[in-house]
Amino acid sequence: MNGIHDLGGRHGIGPIVREENEPVFHAEWERRAFAMFAGTFVFAGYSVDEFRHAIENIDPAHYLESSYYEHWLHAFEDILVKRGFITREEYDARIAKLVKNGGNDVVDA
Template sequence: MDGMHDLGGKQGFGRVRYSLRAQTFHEPWEKRVNALYSLAVKLGIFNMDEYRHAIERMEPRHYLSASYYERSLTSLATLCVEKGILTQEELERRAGGAFPLSSPSAPGRGNVATRETLKVGDRVTVKTDYVPGHVRMPGYIRGKSGVVVGVSPPYPFPDAHGHGIEAEDEPTYDVRFDSRDLWSDSADQAFVHVGVFESYLERA
C-alpha cells in the first residue's frame, strides 16, 4: 500500500542517524513485545506479511511519532484484536486509557496472471500498480527500468500472504537500477539493487 511507512528514497527527513554501538533494546517492555510477536508468528496466529501490513496501517501521525517497538506493539495488538485473541476494551483496561490500533485492512490480491519468468540480463520495468493492501514494492522504483542481475528462490507472495489469500510462491529478482534514473536531478552515479517480486515486473 502507499503510506507513510514507505519512506525509502524520500527527501526532507534529514540525514539518517545511526551508531555502530546502538542498543537493540532500551526498555524491558521492548524485549517482551519482541518476544510476544515472535511467539505469535511461531504459533501461526499471524505471519510476517500480516505483521508488516498492520504496521503500514498505522495512522500516519502515530507512525511517525512511534518508536520501532511501539510500532511492533501496535501491530501485535491490532492483529490479536482482529483475530479474536483479545479485545480493544481489554487492552485499554490494562493500559489505563486509550490504546490506538491500526486502521482496518484493505483487500489483498493474488498473483498477477500475466507475470513472466525472467532471467539474468533481462531488462525490466517495474509496473505502476497502486495496491490498496500489502505490497513489497518500494514506491521509488515504480515505473522505473533496470536489469535483472540475480534470481532468488520462490517465496510467499506478500500481496496475498498478508491477507490470507491463496497464491503461488514467487521468485524475487535482484534488479539493478541506475541511481540517476531513480532520482534524475539529485543523485550521484551509483547502482541501487532491489529485490522485486515477479508480479511487479514486466519486460522493458
C-alpha cells in the first residue's frame, strides 16, 4: 500500500531533528514496548511483514505524530486482537482500570 509510511522523496516534511547524547530509550514504557516485540513474536508467531503492515494501517495523521515504539504498540494490539490472544474488551477494561488508578500497577488477579 502506498500509505503515509511510504515516505521516500516526499517534500515538506521538515528538518531532521537530532538529540545530543540520545538515550537508547526515552521512557520506561518504551523499554517494555521494545522488548514485547520478541516476547510476542515467540508466542504469537506472526511475521515481521504482518507486523509492518499493521503499522502501515495506523491513522496517517497519527502515524506522523506518534513515536516509533507507539507504532510498535499499535501493531501488537492489532495482531494480538486479530489472532484472539486478547480481546478488545478486556484490553480496554484494563486500560480504564489503570487510568482510574493513576497508571500505576494495579493488577489484581
